[in-house]
Amino acid sequence: MKKKPTLGFWEVWNMSFGFLGIQFGFALQGGFMSRIFQTLGASPEDIPGLWLAAPIAGLVVQPIIGYMSDRTWSSRFGRRKPYFLLGAIFASIALIYMPHSPYLWVAAGTLLVLDASINISMEPFRALVADKLDDTQRSYGFMVQTLVIGIGTWIASQLPWLLNQIGVSNTASESVIPLNVKVAFAIGGIIFLLSILYTVFTTKEYPPEDLQAFNNHKKETAGFGKGIYAIVNDIRSMPLTMKKLGLIQFFSWFAFFTMWSMSTPALSEHVFQAPKPDAAMYEMTIQNELETYQKLDGLYNDAADQIGSSMGIYGLSSMLFALLFTLITRKISINRRMVHMISLILGGIGFLYMYYASDYKDLNVSFAFIGIAWGSILSLPYAMLSSSIEAEKMGIFMGLFNMFIVIPQIVASLGGINFFTDLLFGSKAIGPMLLAGSCLIISGLCNLIITNKKAIMD
Numbered sequence: 135m136k137k138k139p140t141l142g143f144w145e146v147w148n149m150s151f152g153f154l155g156i157q158f159g160f161a162l163q164g165g166f167m168s169r170i171f172q173t174l175g176a177s178p179e180d181i182p183g184l185w186l187a188a189p190i191a192g193l194v195v196q197p198i199i200g201y202m203s204d205r206t207w208s209s210r211f212g213r214r215k216p217y218f219l220l221g222a223i224f225a226s227i228a229l230i231y232m233p234h235s236p237y238l239w240v241a242a243g244t245l246l247v248l249d250a251s252i253n254i255s256m257e258p259f260r261a262l263v264a265d266k267l268d269d270t271q272r273s274y275g276f277m278v279q280t281l282v283i284g285i286g287t288w289i290a291s292q293l294p295w296l297l298n299q300i301g302v303s304n305t306a307s308e309s310v311i312p313l314n315v316k317v318a319f320a321i322g323g324i325i326f327l328l329s330i331l332y333t334v335f336t337t338k339e340y341p342p343e344d345l346q347a348f349n350n351h352k353k354e355t356a357g358f359g360k361g362i363y364a365i366v367n368d369i370r371s372m373p374l375t376m377k378k379l380g381l382i383q384f385f386s387w388f389a390f391f392t393m394w395s396m397s398t399p400a401l402s403e404h405v406f407q408a409p410k411p412d413a414a415m416y417e418m419t420i421q422n423e424l425e426t427y428q429k430l431d432g433l434y435n436d437a438a439d440q441i442g443s444s445m446g447i448y449g450l451s452s453m454l455f456a457l458l459f460t461l462i463t464r465k466i467s468i469n470r471r472m473v474h475m476i477s478l479i480l481g482g483i484g485f486l487y488m489y490y491a492s493d494y495k496d497l498n499v500s501f502a503f504i505g506i507a508w509g510s511i512l513s514l515p516y517a518m519l520s521s522s523i524e525a526e527k528m529g530i531f532m533g534l535f536n537m538f539i540v541i542p543q544i545v546a547s548l549g550g551i552n553f554f555t556d557l558l559f560g561s562k563a564i565g566p567m568l569l570a571g572s573c574l575i576i577s578g579l580c581n582l583i584i585t586n587k588k589a590i591m592d
Contacts, residue, residue, distance in 0.1 A: 156329075189543030191250035378584055449505065468591075516532070
């Protein structure tokens with residue numbers, strides 16, 4: 135296989151910049167979706183199930199988009215760019231509409247559209263790094279991508295809190311999403327589309343090495359039935375290293391899904407003693423009861439804003455992690471397995487520390503440790519995987535690798551969080567965060583089963 139040219143920092147930055155918008159979508163969804171659900175009447179026990187649409191969308195969409203993008207080539211539009219541009223358009227619309235959802239079922243349906251659209255954009259970005267960079271630059275490329283993701287996570291997570299600080303209200307009538315959340319999601323939708331457009335216009339993709347053979351193969355395998363057969367066959371032929379990485383991913387993403395779906399109800403009660411008040415317990419036509427509800431709801435909204443802001447720290451921490459390793463991987467090789475193991479264990483410790491948290495400062499410390507794990511999750515598994523699979527199947531295998539991300543989220547949504555929290559930690563509000571920490575530590579230790587030397591060393 136022909137060696138690819140070495141790219142400079144700004145070339146790698148440009149091809150990764152679209153992830154700024156993708157992460158705006160994920161950060162707003164992860165930090166504030168449960169708040170939207172609770173505002174529309176969901177109880178904490180209902181929330182994991184309401185998130186079910188998101189991982190199902192990823193399970194269906196990513197392998198299909200990966201397969202299709204592997205078979206796409208246009209001298210004008212490229213291979214991956216048409217897909218992440220299409221996803222960006224629909225994701226931006228869903229982000230802007232989401233906080234205006236009038237009912238709980240509408241919000242859950244909009245989440246399905248949003249996550250499917252984000253996945254349409256995200257999968258080709260992973261493949262694009264592997265397409266453009268030689269194996270010797272893969273860790274570097276995924277670290278730059280993680281740097282951009284960290285910036286997006288931190289800024290997006292601060293938006294509702296920052297908007298409230300400059301005078302945009304964070305309170306509203308019963309079952310109405312506060313204005314600061316609506317404005318934040320609108321900003322996120324605009325940035326999502328603009329950042330994707332930046333990558334589209336600044337990045338040129340490489341054509342297939344043998345265009346004639348590429349077109350011949352495309353014709354021979356045309357058709358829905360052949361496409362499904364090819365995807366199923368690729369699932370059966372997954373490399374052993376990919377399966378081992380899948381186990382690590384399972385525990386990692388179970389932990390982060392638990393954080394995204396349960397951090398607001400868990401931390402608002404455990405750390406700030408400000409759970410979402412149940413409107414059914416108050417007679418809203420009686421003045422003093424209405425005032426009591428509004429006071430408690432205001433405390434919850436303040437706590438939710440602060441939790442969202444503190445969650446942004448994990449984006450900042452992952453950004454610093456990525457910046458450090460971007461500098462390191464430009465010059466020297468790293469042991470990907472050991473770095474990933476240590477990073478995940480540190481993230482687990484961050485979750486466990488939440489048990490002792492008493493204010494936002496303690497939460498900032500927890501999320502700083504969690505950010506180290508997040509930065510590693512977003513880069514090193516993909517670097518290890520891309521060194522273990524065939525270049526011509528990069529898109530489909532990156533898409534199939536997503537199964538090990540969405541399956542744990544589906545398990546968590548279908549009662550896994552509630553079952554294992556009750557089994558291991560009882561009914562404590564902080565229980566889901568302790569479960570997340572335990573899963574990250576297990577995930578870290580699972581790195582010891584990776585033995586492929588090409589995957590381990592950069």
